[in-house]
Amino acid sequence: MTNEPENKKSFWSAKNILILAVGIVLLAGIGTEAYYLINATSIKQAAIDKAAEEQAKTVRLNAKYSKSELNKMDFPQLSKEVDPKTETKVVINTTEGSMTFKLFKKLTPLAVENFITHAKDGYYNGTEFFRVLKEFMIQGGSPDNTNTSGESIWKGKDTSKDAGNGFKNEISPRLYALNGALAMANSGADTNGSQFFIVSNDENQTKDMLKKATATQNPTTQQLVRIPGQNEYPTKILDAYKKGGEPRLDGSYTIFGQLIDGFDTLIAIAGAPVKTNETTSEKSQPENPVKVTSITVE
Numbered sequence: 001m002t003n004e005p006e007n008k009k010s011f012w013s014a015k016n017i018l019i020l021a022v023g024i025v026l027l028a029g030i031g032t033e034a035y036y037l038i039n040a041t042s043i044k045q046a047a048i049d050k051a052a053e054e055q056a057k058t059v060r061l062n063a064k065y066s067k068s069e070l071n072k073m074d075f076p077q078l079s080k081e082v083d084p085k086t087e088t089k090v091v092i093n094t095t096e097g098s099m100t101f102k103l104f105k106k107l108t109p110l111a112v113e114n115f116i117t118h119a120k121d122g123y124y125n126g127t128e129f130f131r132v133l134k135e136f137m138i139q140g141g142s143p144d145n146t147n148t149s150g151e152s153i154w155k156g157k158d159t160s161k162d163a164g165n166g167f168k169n170e171i172s173p174r175l176y177a178l179n180g181a182l183a184m185a186n187s188g189a190d191t192n193g194s195q196f197f198i199v200s201n202d203e204n205q206t207k208d209m210l211k212k213a214t215a216t217q218n219p220t221t222q223q224l225v226r227i228p229g230q231n232e233y234p235t236k237i238l239d240a241y242k243k244g245g246e247p248r249l250d251g252s253y254t255i256f257g258q259l260i261d262g263f264d265t266l267i268a269i270a271g272a273p274v275k276t277n278e279t280t281s282e283k284s285q286p287e288n289p290v291k292v293t294s295i296t297v298e
């Protein structure tokens with residue numbers, strides 16, 4: 001009897017060689033597939049980057065004005081004072097508290113008339129802030145609390161202002177999507193109805209803003225969004241963006257008001273828990289929606 005172990009079968013048996021060969025083939029296949037996957041992803045990203053580059057070259061914000069001309073303008077959002085000749089004061093009362101805004105009736109007459117008329121008629125009473133995205137905005141003004149309903153005061157009455165798809169955008173070089181800005185929601189240019197949103201983002205927007213315009217892909221819609229560069233903004237507005245806002249919205253939405261009191265209410269609504277909306281798959285549906293109880297026009 002010896003202490004030597006039993007003889008082991010040779011590793012290079014026919015069975016093991018076959019297993020090894022199959023393994024090599026599988027690995028080669030996976031490697032090839034991975035290569036094509038990575039390559040396809042790279043090609044797709046290159047296409048997106050190229051499209052973004054072209055998008056950034058489209059009509060720039062404030063194209064009609066030079067930097068010096070912009071810097072000579074006054075910007076009503078930067079003051080809490082209400083000028084009765086050009087502005088109207090309104091208070092949106094909600095189940096969470098009140099928010100006071102001044103509306104820019106001279107710069108955005110259609111949006112202001114539409115909002116005030118709806119407000120006086122009680123159109124917004126009982127409606128919810130049905131879409132809430134923290135560090136972005138809160139959205140309301142929908143009769144059935146969805147992102148597809150709501151009409152302007154002119155629909156079916158005045159086709160010169162609303163031919164059926166909504167009324168036109170009112171873009172001003174004096175108004176921007178600063179923190180607390182009140183804006184018309186839309187589904188594309190000149191499709192304004194009754195829905196509105198309030199910007200709620202207090203993060204410095206200038207730290208990552210490049211001097212020239214760029215574009216990025218919206219993760220939800222997959223559409224490219226143009227982001228204006230610093231060279232397209234007045235100096236005072238760039239300073240204001242250090243206190244928050246959403247500059248990527250500039251030029252695409254009508255800014256018709258600015259929050260002047262009640263930021264605590266806005267923060268409370270924007271910070272409430274949300275769940276995934278079953279229709280849109282977006283995590284933006286409030287678990288306990290805040291409702292508009294009334295709107296007072298002063």
